[in-house]
Amino acid sequence: MVVARVAATARARATNALRTISRHPPNCPCHGNPMHPHNVAKTAAMASRYLASPANETHKQKEYAFEMAASSIRFGPGSTREVGMDFKNMNAKKVLVLTDKTIAQLRPMKVAIEALESEGIQYEVYDRCRVEPKDYSVKDAIEWGKARQADAFLAVGGGSVMDTAKIVNLYTAFPEADFLDFVNAPLGKGLPITKPLKPLICIPTTAGTGSETTGTAIFDLVDKKAKTGIAHRVLKPTLGICDPLNTRSLPAAVHCSSGLDVLCHALESYTAIPFNERTPRPANPILRPAYQGANPISDVFSFQALKSTIKHLPRAVRDPNDEEAQTEMLLAATLAGVGFGNAGVHLCHGLSYGISGGNKGFKQSGYEVDHPLIPHGISVAVTAPAVFNFTAPSNPERHLEVAALFGADVTSARAEDAGKILSDAIMEFLEELGIPPKGIRQLGFDRSDIPELVEATLPQRRVLMLAPSFEDEIERQRDALAGILEESIDY
Known part of the structure; x- marks a missing residue:
């Protein structure tokens, strides 16, 4: 039967891939991590040479490997209450919290703020994240973030809030960058991100985007009448806290x-x-x-x-x-x-x-x-x-x-x-x-x-x-x- 045959093939491929990965683990924290400080300068120079060389033979060759990357995930009812302890464990003294006007008044935000206060974590709240972000709404959040010094970020909301928080984290780490520098080509320059960002914890309040796991952030580029975004593994949240209690009130x-x-x-x-x-x-x-x-x-x-x-x-x-x-x-x-x-x-x-x-x-x-x-x-x-x-x-x-x-x-x-x-x-x-x-x-x-x-x-x-x-x-x-x-x- 067609379905059984395809399912068996998929299981076999997955098993073989996992065996291969288990037999060849990364060798060391430095050489196994492209964002380690020892590798950043070399990688940036290499990336520039690669992007400037259309004749490079690799442009003609098919891929032969894949990588698996995802945020750490904590899943369970009531787990929002742990976020203050998470930031304390990171030695974060001040956290920038991003949300939207609606979520700011609801239980998920209330519980998250109580968790920060119970651990003595200082925080400031930005509640102007837009549902389906526009470039101008994202830029407003970036300017707010640049004006404040913080050790970490917290996003409480749906994909729009989480994506906005990722971008604020990025551009506060690169305060001199032009807005289109890291935006996906051809609408943006698609430059590589060459240094690590600050910790970001995401608490989703909708069951949809999966943004708590990914290095992708999406927004509308208004003058082009099209959505675009930024995609890079470095944007991945440090932790996604998936608390089923936070989606109970959705229409x-x-x-x-x-x-x-x-x-x-x-x-x-x-x-x-x-x-x-x-x-x-x-x-x-x-x-x-x-x-x-x-x-x-x-x-x-x-x-x-x-x-x-x-x-x-x-x-x-x-x-x-x-x-x-x-x-x-x-x-x-x-x-x-x-x-x-x-x-x-x-x-x-x-x-x-x-x-x-x-x-x-x-x-x-x-x-x-x-x-x-x-x-x-x-x-x-x-x-x-x-x-x-x-x-x-x-x-x-x-x-x-x-x-x-x-x-x-x-x-x-x-x-x-x-x-x-x-x-x-x-x-x-x-x-x-x-x-x-x-x-x-x-x-x-x-x-x-x-x-x-x-x-x-x-x-x-x-x-x-x-x-x-x-x-x-x-x-x-x-x-x-x-x-x-x-x-x-x-x-």
């Missing part, structure tokens, strides 16, 4: 959107190109990107997150008091964060940046905001049926395996039908949730917007390069993206 709409982000994180990372098909091979390990392509270890995390999300997200949306479903969704978000934080995402996320960045005024109900908002999970999931119909020819067996998780009967399915089977299964799942718009038309877009949405997607090279069945030639990319968006108008 159904927030549960839904956050959960759809988990779903697409897992789907995209599980179907991304294999790590050993990605080019270019880095000239030095520090240049290996955070998003590397699907690999045996990321597959384990992504697949489990996918199973759990399909099972528990409908329950969490239907019944905010279903504590088991909420706890499982928080765990699924963290698992998916580890998976995509190493494998990467592809077309759903690439397309979502133009959709949310080009919002014409849509405001999702259930969110306490005073501005137009297409929640990230909605902007990602709205193209998912068309995306996975498009990517299926690259690996029909894996796409059928996913369709089976949704409940589709694939026992006698043909490989050429994998895309439609999975697409139909995703549409049925979205219909069951009852909240997501049924196509981008309901978000305010029509066919006349497709060329602009395509152009907003093309700069997202960091994720597009991981999309299976995606051509290198730019006009073919335009045609493929336009076709997916056309199929996503209504469904």
Whole structure:
């Protein structure tokens, strides 16, 4: 049977990879750590030479290795109360706390502040983090951070808060840097980060982004009408405290959107190109990107997150008091964060940046905001049926395996039908949730917007390069993206 055969192959690949890693551990703290002070200057010079040398032979060679990186995670109800002790254990005397206006008034923030005060930790609070950050909101937080001296950072909130905190941590360590220096190319300069940052602890209050595990931070670049961000392993939080008590009060709409982000994180990372098909091979390990392509270890995390999300997200949306479903969704978000934080995402996320960045005024109900908002999970999931119909020819067996998780009967399915089977299964799942718009038309877009949405997607090279069945030639990319968006108008 197709599903059993693919599952057995995945288990074998994971086992072999783990055995290899266990037999070849890092040799020493200095040479095994690219951010050790002994290595920083040499690495920066090497990176400059590499980026300036387009003729380098490694540009033509496929990758042969992958790396596993994730934050330390503490998971358990009530674990927020320990954060003061964590900072005391780090010898932090003063902490900068970032949150948003809503979370600032709720239990997670109250408990976190009490934990700091109980250990005598000085702190200052920034509560102006914006849901779906803009470049100007991030810059405001950076200037606030630069004006204060602190030993560490604490983020209490959803992905928007955690991503903002990562960027503030970065630019307070590089106070003279231009804002675009570390932003992903081609929208930014994509410079390597050459020194360690201060400790950052993240306490997520939504079950979605998995940002507590990753070195990725996303925001809107307003003048380009597109999302972009910064991706580097150094941005990873020191610790993510995942406390299921912190997601108990979420409205159904927030549960839904956050959960759809988990779903697409897992789907995209599980179907991304294999790590050993990605080019270019880095000239030095520090240049290996955070998003590397699907690999045996990321597959384990992504697949489990996918199973759990399909099972528990409908329950969490239907019944905010279903504590088991909420706890499982928080765990699924963290698992998916580890998976995509190493494998990467592809077309759903690439397309979502133009959709949310080009919002014409849509405001999702259930969110306490005073501005137009297409929640990230909605902007990602709205193209998912068309995306996975498009990517299926690259690996029909894996796409059928996913369709089976949704409940589709694939026992006698043909490989050429994998895309439609999975697409139909995703549409049925979205219909069951009852909240997501049924196509981008309901978000305010029509066919006349497709060329602009395509152009907003093309700069997202960091994720597009991981999309299976995606051509290198730019006009073919335009045609493929336009076709997916056309199929996503209504469904």
